[in-house]
Amino acid sequence: MIFKMTVVSALIAVVSSVALADLPTLEKKDRYKVGFAQTESNNPWRIAETKSFKETAKTCNWDLVYTDAAGSAAKQVSDVDSMIAQGVDVIFLPPREERPLLPAVLRAKAQGIPVFLVDRSVDEKVAKPGRDYVTFLGSNFIEQGQIAAKWLIEKTGGKGMILELEGTTGSSPANDRRKGFDDEIAKHPEMKILASQSGDFARDKGRKVTETLLQTYPNANVIYAHNDEMAIGAIQALEAAGKQPGKDVLIVSVDGTRDALQAIIDGKMGVTVESSPFFGPLACSTMKRYANGEKIEHWVRVKDRVFTIDNAAKYIDEAY
Ligand code: GZL
Numbered sequence: 001m002i003f004k005m006t007v008v009s010a011l012i013a014v015v016s017s018v019a020l021a022d023l024p025t026l027e028k029k030d031r032y033k034v035g036f037a038q039t040e041s042n043n044p045w046r047i048a049e050t051k052s053f054k055e056t057a058k059t060c061n062w063d064l065v066y067t068d069a070a071g072s073a074a075k076q077v078s079d080v081d082s083m084i085a086q087g088v089d090v091i092f093l094p095p096r097e098e099r100p101l102l103p104a105v106l107r108a109k110a111q112g113i114p115v116f117l118v119d120r121s122v123d124e125k126v127a128k129p130g131r132d133y134v135t136f137l138g139s140n141f142i143e144q145g146q147i148a149a150k151w152l153i154e155k156t157g158g159k160g161m162i163l164e165l166e167g168t169t170g171s172s173p174a175n176d177r178r179k180g181f182d183d184e185i186a187k188h189p190e191m192k193i194l195a196s197q198s199g200d201f202a203r204d205k206g207r208k209v210t211e212t213l214l215q216t217y218p219n220a221n222v223i224y225a226h227n228d229e230m231a232i233g234a235i236q237a238l239e240a241a242g243k244q245p246g247k248d249v250l251i252v253s254v255d256g257t258r259d260a261l262q263a264i265i266d267g268k269m270g271v272t273v274e275s276s277p278f279f280g281p282l283a284c285s286t287m288k289r290y291a292n293g294e295k296i297e298h299w300v301r302v303k304d305r306v307f308t309i310d311n312a313a314k315y316i317d318e319a320y
Contacts (some may be wrong), residue, residue: 023131024112026090026291034062034287035083039096039120040071042202043229044257048320049119049277053092056280060287071200073100080104084111092283094119097170102127109133116286118279121172129298134290137282137300141173144273145180147306148224148252151271155250158188160222163213164196165206165234167226173275174198177226177254194220199230206230210237225253228260228272235268246270256307258319264312274304277320 026032036053040046050066057064065083069076073096083091084107091108093115095101102122108115115133122133129135152160162185167174178196185191194217199206206225214220214237223238225231231253235245245251245268253260256274263269282300290296307315 021109023134024109024114026114026287028291031061031063032089032287033065033087035065035080035086035088035091035093036067037076037079037083037091037093038066038068039076039094041068042071043227044259044320045201045227045229045255045275045277049094049279052278052280053283054280056284060280060284062284069096071096073097077101077104080108084108084113088113090287091115092118092279095122095172096120096168098123098172098175099126099170105133114290116283118283119173119277130296135286135296135298135300137279137286137302139173139275139302139304141176141275142180144254144275144304145177145182146184147180147273148177148254148271149181149184151306151308152222152224152250152252153184153188153191155270156191156222159190160185160192160250161217161220162191162193162222162224163210163217163220163234164193165209165223165225165230166196166198167201167230169198169200171201173254174201174226181224199225199233201227201229203229203233206233207237208233210234211240214238214241214243220249222250222252225251227275228253228255228257231269231272232259232263235263256305256315256319258316261307261312261316261319264307264309265316267309271306271308273306276302276304 038050067079076096105115117133117136119138121136195213197209199209223234231251238245251269253272254275256272260272286300
């Protein structure tokens with residue numbers, strides 16, 4: 001605990017030395033050199049987000065500087081530092097985890113480069129929107145967890161033995177999807193979260209974690225996955241164990257990928273709460289507003305739909 005406080009107090013010290021400076025502005029011009037520091041490309045969601053940014057670069061007059069941190073927060077930090085050194089006009093950043101990227105965000109600010117956080121945020125106890133970065137463009141992850149829980153409560157009448165597959169440890173979607181879901185479940189005494197373990201938002205890790213947890217908790221009859229990739233992995237593990245997903249074990253998830261909508265149509269998944277990856281156009285419009293001198297709200301919120309057996313077939317053709 002002492003180490004953790006030391007790290008936080010060191011970060012706060014860095015922040016306070018930078019916090020006094022104003023947020024960098026963005027001059028109006030025809031073309032911009034834009035940095036997009038992707039976390040990894042290990043799942044359809046990430047690939048769809050990157051495609052959205054690369055397509056938007058053509059229509060928004062960006063010279064895009066794209067990097068892929070291959071799942072390493074340390075590499076993402078060095079990717080951001082390299083963008084700063086290249087003198088980009090603006091950086092769009094999905095911080096892989098809430099804390100490791102904080103110093104890089106502050107270094108960009110100190111070099112006069114505005115940062116827009118996209119799809120994940122940083123620890124707002126340390127760095128603030130409107131002071132250290134322009135804004136956070138993204139979904140309400142707590143609400144996504146709440147919606148998943150409420151669907152489950154309605155479906156089961158408030159009963160369930162739950163295994164939870166968490167996203168990347170330390171990432172804002174994992175932290176908040178857990179908080180939103182767990183706080184809702186806690187209101188129902190006949191619902192219990194038997195175990196909660198990270199599958200790192202990855203399909204194969206989700207499968208392996210589920211295999212292990214099923215051996216310890218054979219009575220589990222619900223799996224809540226923080227993203228569809230882990231949910232699909234869990235479905236594979238259930239079927240390998242001779243269980244019928246959607247019948248023996250209910251699956252609730254988040255994202256809205258094509259494979260998830262197909263699993264819903266096939267009766268293997270109950271619900272997936274959308275978490276749209278298509279940030280390119282919103283990034284373009286928000287950046288233009290900022291360059292025009294508009295004051296940007298601290299959270300540019302993305303509205304998400306909910307996919308169930310009632311609408312999955314209607315939306316699967318547009319899914320990624
Ligand atoms: C959510 C995003 C998450 C997705 C996962 O905004 O950060 O990361 O839900 C992805 O699929 O890996």
